[in-house]
Structures are given as C-alpha cells and as structure tokens.
Amino acid sequence: MGRDTERFWNSQFDTTAAIPDFAAWQDRHEALSARADAFGAPQRIPTGPHDAQVVWRSRLGRPTHALVFIHGGGWKSGCADDFAFAAETAAASDATFYNIDYRLMPSARMPDLVEDVVNACQIVMTEADTVLLTGHSAGAHLALEASARLSDPPLAIVAISGIYDLDPLRYAPMQDELHLTEREVLDYSPQRHAGDIRCPVHLRTGADETFEFRRQAARMYDAVDAAGGTATIEFTENHHHSSLVAELADDNSVLSHLIQNLLA
Template identity: 30%
Template sequence: MTDPTAFDNAPFIPDGAAYPDRWAEAAREYRSLETALGRARLNVSYGEHPSEKYDLFYPQSAKPEGTLIYIHGGFWRAFSRADWSHFAAGATACGWAVAMPSYPLCPEVTVSDITRSLARAISAIALKTSGKIALTGHSAGGHLALRMLDPALDIGTARDRLTRCLPISPLTDLAPLREVPLNDTLQLTETEAKSESPVHQPAPLIPVHVLVGAAERPSFIAQANALPWDVPVTEAPELHHFNVIDFLLEADHPFTAWLTSEGAEPPNWPNPSA
C-alpha cells in the first residue's frame, strides 16, 4: 500500500506553504514588466474552454531562435500559466520565446482530457511560432511534457520541430496515485492510469533528460528514475520539489543552455540514489 503522504510536498519543505504566493507575486511583476516592454502576448486562446489559453513571452531579439514551452504542475488540479510567468526569464535571455499554456483542471476534467488539451496547445503554439521547439514541465507538467512525445498524440506541425524535452520531477507512472487521497480529485481508473503513464510510451525520438531534486520525497525520485528508456536522470544536490525549477530563471544555467542550444550538455552530477 502506498504511503498516503508519499506525494505530499509542502509539509516536507521548509516554509513550503509560502511558495505559491511568492511564485504568483513574481509572475505578476514579470508579466507587468514584459507587457510594458511589448514582449508579452497574453491570454491567447487555443480551445473552447476558458482555461485553454497560453501566454507567449518574447526575447529582446527581433526573431526568436526557438520556442520553449513550459507546462506547469499542480497535480492536474491547481495553478494556471499566470503563476509561473517569471520562469520565462532564463530562456528569453538566451534569445528564445517562451510559451506557457493553461489547461482545464481536475475534477472538472480527467487527466486524459488534460493531455488532449495540451496537445491542442502545442499544436496552436507551433502555428504562431517558427523554428525549434523544446519542452519542459514540472511535476504534473513534467508528466504532460513527456506525454507530448507519444507519437499517438496529434500535436500538429510541432512534432517535426521538437528538439529536446526536460521533464522536471515528472510523474511517470500514475498507478501509485490511485492509492493516495489525491485520487479523490483525479478519479484515475486502472485503465486511465496505465494509458496516461509515460512509462508505457514508446521510446522518444528526441533527446530527453530528466531532472529531479536529490532532496525530494523518495516517491518523486523513484518516479524520475522509472522511465524504461535509455535517458539520463540528474538528481540535483540539495534541491527539493519547489526550488528544483529555479534554474529556469538563469540564462547561464547548464540546463537552460541544454534546452536552448543543441550543442550544450547538462551538468554531470553524480546521483545519490544510483
């Protein structure tokens, strides 16, 4: 039986409950500044649901070198694109545009519905951008980033433009989530948990590198290491579930470089659980 707290994060992180408010405030400030500078296109619709919108942040350069799509987490039940805007700073400083989609949340919709919604978002973003597309996402967003690599999903012209995928603390096997209180909201069935688990997908056709904090809950470290494909996993020393994404603020971080430059390599940190 899975520990009912196995996927809880805030109670196990110092000052964990304060992170969402800090993210939201930083995101508001970033959106305000980028809008004033004319580098933000906000609330672009990609579907009929009110949450099916994305924000697009541009670099200073006239023509972006590519587009990084960041998919937010929140266990498919919380947050929106507007809570994470400032995490576009690193990639835009590297000359890339950054798109951040929202999506409908559980329990109004299912995880399968969210996957299909994100596929529409990726397809729509591809139609509004040019050049390379890289994917990243955190936690449930890491799950969704990996799901976009499934060749059975229709993501339009984005498929041929994908260059790299960096799932951060991703949920890769949803079966254990059926045994924790979270499933009261998700309502995952055995069939959906299997069909929506990246561990059951074909091996990806583009480079994938998994990042997880070495100080995260054991369940998240196990999830990060569960993919059956031959992909590297980095367990970042001392980082937990809430600060493992902070590198996205930095243009000169090796993982930002890996996403935005095909010649770059990620850090070669030893994994404590290896």
C-alpha cells in the same frame, strides 16, 4: 486500502508536507513571476472553447525558436501565470516563450488535459521551427504525454520533478480528487509507452525530493533507454520540488543553461 499504505503514499506525493517552508516557496514563485511582468503582457491564444484552453505567447527572442512551459499542480490546480518566471530562461535563450494553460481534473479527465497540451503545442509548431518542451511536476508528465501524440516531435523535453507512472497516485489521498481510472493509468503513464516518445528526454529532479519522485525519474530514464531512445538524468543537489523549478528564473543556473544550450 490500509491506512499505513495511504499514509505512505501521502508522504511521497504531498509536497506541502514534504517541504517545510512550502508556503514561503509559493510566495517566492509569486514574486519571481511578478518580476517577469517587466517583459510585458503576453498575448492570449485560445486553444479551445473553454476559458482554460489557452497558450500565452511572449515574444522575447527569435520567432523561430520556442520554449514551451507546462505548469504543475497535481493535474487539479495551478495556472500558467504561477510559473511566468520561466520567461527568464526563454529570454536568455533568445526564444519566444509559450506558457500553456489547460483544463483541470476532476471536471476534465486526463485525456482532456493531454489533448489541451497537444493542441497548444501544435499551434506553437505552426509558428516556430525549433520547439523545446519543459514542464514541472504534473506538467512534466503532460509534456511527455503530449510529445508522444504530436505529429512531429519537439527538439527535446526537459522534464522537471515529474510523475511518469500514474498507478501509485491511485493509493494516495489525492485520488479522492483525481478519480484516476485503470484505463487512464494504462494509457497516460509515459513510463509504460516510452517508445512513443521520439525526442531526447532530459530528466531533472531535486536530490532532496521524496523517494518516489526520484524513483519515478530513474524508472522513466530506464524506460526510455530500454526503448532505444535518448535520455539524461540528474538529481540536483540541495534542491526540492519547489526550489528546482525556480531555477528557471535564474539565467545563470545549471537548469537554465541546459535549456539555453539546447536552444542555441
């Protein structure tokens, strides 16, 4: 692989470089999540024997309605607590909030990550009748992959700034950490098996994100539509990869209102 190819894909996937004030946005996420401490400590529910196999439950509304959040971090970093601010939208939706942690690559493989999310969602579905999945970046990918493997489909998925075809990642520097295999790309790219997703998919990506994130959202929309499924897509003006997900901390935002209306 040539250096120009590697440089291009790095420019598309390296959000730390694509967002000029990336560090400031990380600080903002941390501050927003700290504000969510006012809801009280969530309950830890193990989903497997590993410390990272956990779903965190916060009873913020109806026990029959659940908002499930799956964090991003390139499948290799991050944790649920980094996005605790999404609880604001759960509270505004009068729903119980479930925040999922999962094992990370490269020590775990993509099937392990998906299995962890599936197991967490199955637990949620034993407790709630109406379950909406949402995820950011890698978490959006995992939400779609998990939904395709659940025995019963969720109400809907709100996929924020996701990657839905893993193949281009194999040409980016992050492949040095992920070590994605051809089989993982084929089996765990939701764009390639959109017909297995049996619920509406709402794709939301920032208009200021890199071309590849916007292309992936458009291709995922086309794949769901071609498979006879239901999808909506929106490129949100004046938002990038870090700012769009932060809208979940604002119960008056368009993104939060989408989830509130779905869970009404």
